[in-house]
Amino acid sequence: MSTTIDYGIDLGTTNSAIARYVKGEVIVFKNPISLKETLPSVVAFKNERTIVGDKAREMLKKSSNNVFGLFKRKMGTSDSYMVGDTGNMLSPIQLSSIILKELKNFIHSEGSTESVVITIPSAFDTVQSNATKKAGYEAGFKEVVLLQEPIAASLAYANKSNLNITDGKWLVYDLGGGTFDVALTAIDDGELKILDHEGDNYLGGTDFDKAIIEQFIIPKLKEKGTFANLETELKTASGKYNRLFYKLMFLAEEAKKELTNSPIAEIEFEVTDDKGDDLDIYLELSKEVFESLIQASIDKTIQLIDAIIERNQISNEDLKCILLIGGSTYIPLVRSRLHEKYGIEINTSLDPTTAVVIGAAYYAGIKPKAKKTATSSATTSLKKGNFKFAYERVVREASTMLLVMAQEETEGLQYRITRSDGGFDSGLLPMSKQITADLPLIPNAHNAFQFNILDSVANRVFVEEIGITQGKFSIDGQPLPNNICLEVDSIESETTFLEPVFKKNDILPLRKVITKQVSKTIYKDSNEEIVIKVFEGDIDSIPAANKLIGMISVSGSSLDRDLIKGSDIELTLEITESRDLKVGAYFTLTDQEFENTFSSSESSITKSVLQTELNSFQTNLGVKLQQLEKDAKYEEAARVVAIDKEINELKSELEGIADDQISDDFYVLDVRKRELGKKMQAVFNTSFLTKTIEDYYEWKETTEFRLIDKEATEQDNAEFKKVVEDEVKFLQEGNITTIKMKINHLLSICRRIAQRTPMTSEDVMMHYLYLKGQKYMARSKANDLIAKGDHALENKNYIELVSVIKELSILKDKEGNSDLFKNKGTGLK
Amino acid sequence: MQEQHKALCNIINQFHSLEAKLMTSEENQSLSRRFQRIKKSFEELNLFVHNPIGEDYSETRLDCEASISGESSENLKIIEVIKPLVYFKHEGDNELIQRALVIAEGRAE
Structure with a gap:
């Protein structure tokens, strides 16, 4: 059991995270469902369901009565939030405890979950700090230690850089999605402390996205099309461009990110204007224009820093560095303006989104627990046998119903169902004696679900694995x-x-x-x-x-x-x-x-079809037999004769059946015909391989003979060696394609040598003159070339002759082996 | 593998936006076959691309990140898909490697 605090939590205004210090390393836990390291600090209620994080944030603007965010700003006040659907009142402490419980769900390591470091803004007073502690206790933690956010970031920085800071001052500049904070931090006799701080709760990255839309995109849109009340139509829920507004928010954020490492960002979308014209909008947002849009906001952060510097009567030289945290500090203008203004090191070594939680985990790892607690004693397991599950294991529908019956007390328990691929989360729901849930399924796949029961402080007390296969097998x-x-x-x-x-x-x-x-x-x-x-x-x-x-x-x-x-x-x-x-x-x-x-039902086997097929078998066998006898392959020839005999027997039986007879006889004979087909194939395959190997040896010998020619080069010899070097292996494997490729290679070596030899070219041309273009589909073009070659031959113009032969050869290659199949073939490959 | 998936998702997103743009025109209907073939090529890489346009949306759907437009947040339907959802199939398991980025709109009953 660890003697130091178990976890560090960044309980942020907009996002939260949880981490642990393990053997000198900090692990930031990921949401097991979305696999993100941060959890939006938003809680939503829908009917009996509690939704936390990304999905709650999606609902923020649409269901304001039931969705709550930014409640950290109200910590320590008597304000409370009424859930519209139920009328329940919730305090900021209760909402924060829901976030903390959800973060517990991220933990995948073993061990105690009873003590925690939670970070707070430097501006939090005692009441606000105590409220944060209370939220921690309500979430089931037995010991809660608070840590100021800028100190957490500084700890992360010091640990990352292995710095041994003994004294000095620096600024922690935290520009997030919606808020800005700056703190003057100092170390004095080894003690880290916050000397002063400033902030603006309404300044952050989202404001920059809005500036892109309002000051850049909307004016451009007005130039390109006809729009009345564009701003209103975009921003109001009933506005006809409201849908476009959400797309623009996404495009603006993407453009902002693009501009962190590119001089230009493209913004592209379609819109239909008030006149009904479809507009294809393509805009280029330059870094300069973007910076002009956010200049005033960045200047405001500088004014707040100046206020701190002035109040504490320090100069720029007294500051060691400015430590940047918060996602919006990726913007190059932030970095350059701070450097210009203060002329000191701008430290960007930390991941700005996790710096605070990493610092909190470092602190937890060195902070001893105040009291010893028993390991995991709070977790009580429920008996498996007390819960009955009913569901179909194989379904064809897009979703299926799960029924759970509990045979023990469920008061104060909640359940949650998640799908292992991360595509479904039921949210937290109150457990009861009997529950039903609709489970959405990935088509044609096995869907693995986990059914969890959690106690009042989010400890998991029961797990059931549920596997459902969609679409694969069904009685239907x-x-x-x-x-x-x-x-x-x-x-x-x-x-x-x-x-x-x-x-x-x-x-x-x-x-x-x-x-x-x-x-x-x-x-x-x-x-x-x-x-x-x-x-x-x-x-x-x-x-x-x-x-x-x-x-x-x-x-x-x-x-x-x-x-x-x-x-x-x-x-x-x-x-x-x-x-x-x-x-x-x-x-x-x-x-x-x-x-x-x-x-x-239309499948028809007629006497004539069977007769035609059997005749075709015999024709092929006849050709094969001649070839085998010619090659003195008597064993294979005997097999062909035996098959031919069986075909004759089958044909006789077929003759005995009347043309229009309606019986199973044709089908029985068809089965026998197919068996004969298989036997035929075996003979054909064996003999074709033998023939191919013979061809290989023949071409090998021809090539060896060609290589003696003075026109043969060293390269020809090297290529030949390469072709034949693994001869034993490829011939033993008997892969017809490989052997054919080897033959083709030998053929190309021979052709090359032949083309360099004038006498041989004359021979080749004589051969073409003899054939008169018969082997070509483009016969007239081939005959023109042959006439040209004839002329070159007469004049002993060997260069021309070689060129004509080459052209004839290319023409043949282009046409391919159109006469390849003795039988017609399908035309598909 | 993650970097490779990220790069492939970028290609898939460009492909999706190209398909969405071109398929709005009647004249381009003949291109649908090509798009299907590209999708099949993705499947050969074990990447299954799904465009959830027109499907129901609710807060339990974690395979989509939604912006909710319109006046109602009830009976949500996906009306625009900016990025499709992408599954990676391996050893019989499905891993969601990209959540769809969608705009959903509610319709009061």
């Missing part, structure tokens, strides 16, 4: 029985494969937008087409082995312009709970949209 939502996939082209294997869109057991309804690329150029008015096929089934098998559930085909005749290879297609796939599939395709380049809805 049906899981998807199979994967839903999209058929796309595989450039590597020259076939198509399935890409998952929705996975098995995803909960319906489902929607997904995916972006794919066009894998081949589709010319306007051509017969080429893009085919979007959606399958249901196994992701790891070939498309034909799965069930086609939806298809859109878009041919060149439907296009407004050519669809270039590589351009984007945005696909939207939706499946309703009743399993209707909606597929939409948007072509970015042509700005065209195509869509179709497929009902699951």
